Amino acid sequence: MRAARTIVTGLANISAVAGLSLLLILAVFTLLDGLLRAIANTPIDLVREIGDMIAAICGACCLPIVLLHRNNIVLRLFDRILPPSGVRGIDTLAALVVEIVMIGMAWQFGLFGMKTMRAGDVTWLLNWPKAPFWFVVDGILWVAVAVQTFVLIEEMLGVRERREPESVA
Amino acid sequence: MTVTGIGIAGIVALFALVALHIPLAFAMIVVGIVAFALQTEWASALTFLATEPSQVLGSMDLAAVPLFLMMGAFVNVSGFSRDLYAAAAALLGHRRGGLSYATIGGSAAFGAICGSSPATVATFTQVALPEMLKRNYAPGFSGATIAAGGALKALIPPSLSMILYCVVARTYIFDVFVAAVIPALITIAANLAAIAVVVRLNPAIAPVSPRVSRKEKLAALWRAAPAALLIAIIFAGLYSGVFTVNEAASVAAVVSFVFALIRRTITPGNLVSGLHQTALIAGMIYFVLIGSSIFTYFISLAKVPEQRIAFLGGVNLPPTGIIVLMLAAYLVLGAVFDELAAMIVTLPFALPIIVYFGYDPVWWAIINVIIVELGLVIPPIGLVILIINAMRPDIPLGTLYRGIVPFVVADLAVLALLTAFPSLALWLPAILRG
Numbered sequence: 001m002r003a004a005r006t007i008v009t010g011l012a013n014i015s016a017v018a019g020l021s022l023l024l025i026l027a028v029f030t031l032l033d034g035l036l037r038a039i040a041n042t043p044i045d046l047v048r049e050i051g052d053m054i055a056a057i058c059g060a061c062c063l064p065i066v067l068l069h070r071n072n073i074v075l076r077l078f079d080r081i082l083p084p085s086g087v088r089g090i091d092t093l094a095a096l097v098v099e100i101v102m103i104g105m106a107w108q109f110g111l112f113g114m115k116t117m118r119a120g121d122v123t124w125l126l127n128w129p130k131a132p133f134w135f136v137v138d139g140i141l142w143v144a145v146a147v148q149t150f151v152l153i154e155e156m157l158g159v160r161e162r163r164e165p166e167s168v169a
Numbered sequence: 170m171t172v173t174g175i176g177i178a179g180i181v182a183l184f185a186l187v188a189l190h191i192p193l194a195f196a197m198i199v200v201g202i203v204a205f206a207l208q209t210e211w212a213s214a215l216t217f218l219a220t221e222p223s224q225v226l227g228s229m230d231l232a233a234v235p236l237f238l239m240m241g242a243f244v245n246v247s248g249f250s251r252d253l254y255a256a257a258a259a260l261l262g263h264r265r266g267g268l269s270y271a272t273i274g275g276s277a278a279f280g281a282i283c284g285s286s287p288a289t290v291a292t293f294t295q296v297a298l299p300e301m302l303k304r305n306y307a308p309g310f311s312g313a314t315i316a317a318g319g320a321l322k323a324l325i326p327p328s329l330s331m332i333l334y335c336v337v338a339r340t341y342i343f344d345v346f347v348a349a350v351i352p353a354l355i356t357i358a359a360n361l362a363a364i365a366v367v368v369r370l371n372p373a374i375a376p377v378s379p380r381v382s383r384k385e386k387l388a389a390l391w392r393a394a395p396a397a398l399l400i401a402i403i404f405a406g407l408y409s410g411v412f413t414v415n416e417a418a419s420v421a422a423v424v425s426f427v428f429a430l431i432r433r434t435i436t437p438g439n440l441v442s443g444l445h446q447t448a449l450i451a452g453m454i455y456f457v458l459i460g461s462s463i464f465t466y467f468i469s470l471a472k473v474p475e476q477r478i479a480f481l482g483g484v485n486l487p488p489t490g491i492i493v494l495m496l497a498a499y500l501v502l503g504a505v506f507d508e509l510a511a512m513i514v515t516l517p518f519a520l521p522i523i524v525y526f527g528y529d530p531v532w533w534a535i536i537n538v539i540i541v542e543l544g545l546v547i548p549p550i551g552l553v554i555l556i557i558n559a560m561r562p563d564i565p566l567g568t569l570y571r572g573i574v575p576f577v578v579a580d581l582a583v584l585a586l587l588t589a590f591p592s593l594a595l596w597l598p599a600i601l602r603g
Contacts, residue, residue, distance in 0.1 A: 016448035017441055020235060024426065027236055027419035034416050052227040059226035059455050062235065065445065066452035072192030073457065073510045094190040101195050104202075105218045112219035137226065 008150040012064040019061020049123040053133035060140040064147040095152040102148050106141035179204040197460030204467040221462040229415045235451035236418035241283040242443030243425035246434045249396035250292040253278045256393035263380035266368035269314040272297045276318025280325040281400045290319030290553040294560045307374035308564045313572030316553045320545040324353045330541045334534045337516045342414045345534045348594045352535050359579035461513050468517045488526040499540045512537050532591040539584050546573050
């Protein structure tokens with residue numbers, strides 16, 4: 001179990017750091033695009049062409065770590081009402097629902113990528129195929145599924161550490 | 170099942186799933202998909218699991234959220250909060266309650282370059298609280314000032330609450346940022362007025378500090394110059410129309426990273442930790458927005474807003490009365506829910522009602538953000554109060570909650586003012602739109 005935790009934690013952490021580093025690189029290009037547009041009237045087409053798909057990859061990279069740390073907004077009504085075994089049962093059920101939704105999302109995203117590939121969707125100016133970007137997002141969603149599977153097993157075994165979610169505001 | 174039946178069953182199911190510890194985002198996804206499938210077919214409903222995440226994750230507007238959060242992480246390690254506070258304290262510290270004024274001013278300025286209220290409060294609890302306690306300020310009053318200053322962040326552009334509102338409500342982010350300027354200034358003034366009244370009524374809680382020399386003042390202002398420059402870049406870029414919100418966020422993240430590198434305050438350890446924290450919040454926001462996006466389809470198909478409007482149309486109340494009822498409902502909902510989550514969940518129901526009664530969605534954004542701000546300080550959740558208490562357990566929660574009362578009164582007064590006079594928020598966007 002400890003080895004599995006190390007692997008899953010590593011996957012989620014690396015995904016988060018890689019995704020946000022990529023976003024920072026995109027930000028540098030966005031900044032350069034703005035400067036070049038203003039100064040030399042020569043925008044970097046790449047930014048507008050694939051910016052949204054890179055952003056999608058970066059956003060997807062943030063999902064596994066949220067699942068690993070159970071950082072989603074949860075209203076914990078039964079914590080003080082039910083005995084620990086009851087709370088564990090409810091938490092396991094909740095983790096199972098999350099797992100099912102994540103599998104559904106990864107599965108449907110794969111179909112979405114295939115559909116984009118079959119339709120031959122390409123970017124507007126550079127004619128780059130869009131499907132590979134969506135396949136990368138799908139791959140990250142399957143990583144999220146693996147992370148959630150681990151979370152579900154931990155809930156079932158009752159060995160889950162709990163932490164307070166980070167706030168949005 | 171009738172459309173009304175599906176609408177009611179969907180909302181009941183949402184609450185039941187949330188009560189069963191299912192994360193809010195996933196409860197919205199499940200209800201949205203199942204209810205949509207019941208009204209159409211499963212194959213179409215399941216495609217939402219790909220189309221909506223692709224829209225949300227690929228939104229360049231939303232990419233501003235992790236970028237602003239990253240800026241907050243870099244700014245935190247750069248020590249900008251300390252510099253801003255020191256400058257404000259050097260200018261105002263010699264007045265009675267001067268360090269409290271400095272905390273509100275410093276928090277408001279820091280709020281413009283820090284991604285979140287809890288981060289602002291955590292930083293100022295480390296920076297400002299020891300300074301205030303050292304000069305014999307009352308602990309409850311000091312903590313409450315920091316909480317009020319941190320909560321202000323919600324109303325100071327670039328605010329995550331505003332970006333999220335605009336994404337869900339499909340409103341122009343720029344309009345909301347512009348509309349927030351006057352309400353933010355009024356709120357800052359109201360908080361400063363609250364301090365002035367409190368220290369006048371009870372001078373012992375905020376003793377006068379010695380005046381600092383001109384040389385020290387200039388030195389403090391010089392140290393705060395990089396932070397001021399970053400604020401100026403973001404605001405000038407945003408409000409002059411040179412940057413889009415995404416570009417402003419990109420510039421903010423890159424420039425704050427460069428500042429952290431120049432100051433040599435960034436290490437591999439705090440960089441990775443900052444990125445993890447950013448991913449935790451950004452990922453949670455993405456999940457909630459994917460959920461909200463799918464849930465909105467169910468609400469539209471079940472005609473829930475139309476039914477609400479028909480119901481409210483039958484109630485013998487003027488539009489202002491309806492708004493007051495809605496605000497009261499939000500404050501009650503905030504007792505069990507994070508206000509921001511409440512805003513995202515209820516927006517698809519609430520916004521059509523607001524529009525139906527002739528109010529502007531931009532104005533409602535500002536009202537919602539003030540509610541979020543209030544939710545950060547009022548019990549039983551009062552997140553920023555809990556953070557201060559967690560960092561300084563020697564200041565009891567009760568003392569902090571008592572200390573925050575004047576600031577809550579000030580915020581409620583601002584809320585009442587903006588409800589009575591929507592033009593306070595809408596005047597500036599109207600001028601800029603020409």
